[in-house]
Amino acid sequence: MFHSRLLSKRAKLKLYYSVIRLIVTYSCETRILKETVINKLLVFERKVLRKIFDPNNEKGIWRIKTNQELDEIIKRKNIINCIRAAQRLSWLLGHIERMQGTRMVKAIYCWKHISRRAIGRPKTRWVDDIRKDIQKLKVPNWKTLAKDTRRWKELFERVKTL
Numbered sequence: 001m002f003h004s005r006l007l008s009k010r011a012k013l014k015l016y017y018s019v020i021r022l023i024v025t026y027s028c029e030t031r032i033l034k035e036t037v038i039n040k041l042l043v044f045e046r047k048v049l050r051k052i053f054d055p056n057n058e059k060g061i062w063r064i065k066t067n068q069e070l071d072e073i074i075k076r077k078n079i080i081n082c083i084r085a086a087q088r089l090s091w092l093l094g095h096i097e098r099m100q101g102t103r104m105v106k107a108i109y110c111w112k113h114i115s116r117r118a119i120g121r122p123k124t125r126w127v128d129d130i131r132k133d134i135q136k137l138k139v140p141n142w143k144t145l146a147k148d149t150r151r152w153k154e155l156f157e158r159v160k161t162l
Contacts, residue, residue, distance in 0.1 A: 097146035
């Protein structure tokens with residue numbers, strides 16, 4: 001389908017964003033993004049984009065687009081930024097922060113474990129991964145910002161392109 005000359009590159013890109021990316025990122029907002037998973041997702045995305053944007057013929061030499069050229073084409077809106085900003089932070093975290101404290105999801109989110117954690121390096125929790133993403137974004141006082149839906153959405157619309 002992506003090799004077909006019947007579809008324009010724009011149509012193929014829309015198909016990728018609206019169907020394929022959604023299938024690949026299904027439920028990623030609830031998973032911890034480890035480096036291996038991040039690399040696999042980025043490799044997959046670059047493979048699809050290279051199929052959409054065929055090799056260039058420059059002065060009789062065929063070459064594929066580099067990773068930087070692909071990043072410029074998609075305006076740095078890669079699959080990982082989509083998962084972090086659009087799905088995990090803007091929707092899920094904002095939604096949980098705005099919930100009433102009596103709801104089960106909010107109670108589990110705010111729950112503190114009484115016993116000690118296992119010996120050795122602690123496993124990364126979902127909350128730890130989210131906090132790390134927020135620190136990278138340098139969002140001051142994010143809990144009060146999440147209460148205001150309009151400002152929260154505006155913030156993460158800008159973040160999608162980082």
